[in-house]
Amino acid sequence: MTRPGEVQSVARAIDVLELLADLGRPTALSEISEETGLPLPTIHRLIRTLVARGYARQLPSRRYTLGPRAVRIGEVAGRQLGAGTRPHLERLARELGESANLAMLDGDMAVYVAQASSTQSMRMFTEVGRRVHCHCTGVGKTILAQLPSEQVRAIIGSAGMPPATPSSLTTLDDLLAELALIRSRGYAIDDGEQELGVRCFAVAVPGSPTPAALSISGPETRVTADFGENAVPILRDAAAAVGEQMLGSAG
Template sequence: MEYYFQFRGRSPGRRAVAESGVQSVDRAIDLLEILTDRGGDAGLSELAATSGLPLPTIHRLMRTLVARGYARQLPSRRYTLGPRVVRLGEAAGRQLGAGTGPHLERIARELGETANLAMLDREMAVYIAQAASTHSMRMFTEVGRRVHCHCTGVGKMILAQLPDEEVSAVAAHTGLPPETDRSITDQTALLAELAAIRERGYAVDDGEQEIGVRCFAVAVPGAPTPTALSVSGPAARVTFDFAEQAVPVLHEVAAEVGRHIGGQED
């Protein structure tokens, strides 16, 4: 469970990493992960309580991270993630999505609507690649954008790949904030929706992220972390009849993307 969304402290496996590597680097990464899990903001006492490290050690490591731009210290003396973390994240996202362009372009070409590829980034979904529709009225989501999973097609498809107990922990942490009046805001309703998604093999965002927009999404098999592929556009064009054509194409392309990400392409 901790892999996906929550830092649980230093397990024996993590200690083994520190013992076989560089302990200060391991500890610095722990602190960055704690900051991320706490929404990007934490004080020294919170970092100490979660990491189990002595305050002088934390202070020394955070001072180094601040000097290198990976953390910032606010006027309140609390710490937050720094701008260089954003740069790393953007570069990692581009690398993960690298080479998937032709696959997504096939969706945009055959279905005429925007294709998106997104993966789980702790409790959020992050878009890592896109191919835009050729229509003048089209959907656009910038690569690198992070969105809540419960109110997006890709996000619900990602959650459907997790056990219910992990989904419940994500829901408890994010609080299921509504983006529109159609968003799911109840954990029981979310789990029921995910069960339906698993049964039919695809997810639907019917105006839950943005009114007037509809999205269909499928899982990417073989991806190293839960990943989803979607097609989205104005609800007037992306109808439920449209899904009969779109979903088979999405499944076929998702298999291609999974082989690409897993390094199994010919």
């Protein structure tokens, strides 16, 4: 659905590109039409334009995937979003010995824009560009805690609260209570809510033009409550440095 102030044709083309990205597999025109709610002739015109520009490609099966130009834009966007912040994440990962992640709000989801892996043999790895629900991740809950309740309700109304694990929050009331706790103590915990056996501590990135969060995550056997007590102040210092870097890049 086109929002006020948007150009309809551009919005529809973006909807098609996002659908191809979200599905992650070759997709028929009929499925694109069904998923977007757009008429088949409209989808055909949009896809024909996207293929001609290289943002989509047609396979011999007559199904469609993202094209090479989409790859280039994704790579450049990733470099720009993570520009200057990776050294801070690498330093954080070295100091705490676990994987560090930077995520930002992307519509009604959180997207990872930079990452530094732990050097340990058993470690957590999050792909840059991955989009995740906000209600069941440390970075996502930290991002939501920066927003007014009305916006949180709108995000959850759009994205829903599908449980990633049995530990995931599943009701809006529980989520709002959790966000109040995060605001009070200044950090979030993902205690096996996104992936069983994994614990994450996350803090807000102050001054970020878009709500953002910095996290440290690893196996729950290493990322304990004592680990968190030591890690959170270090996380806050790193988040402040990342925020300053973002503001400097924006200027």
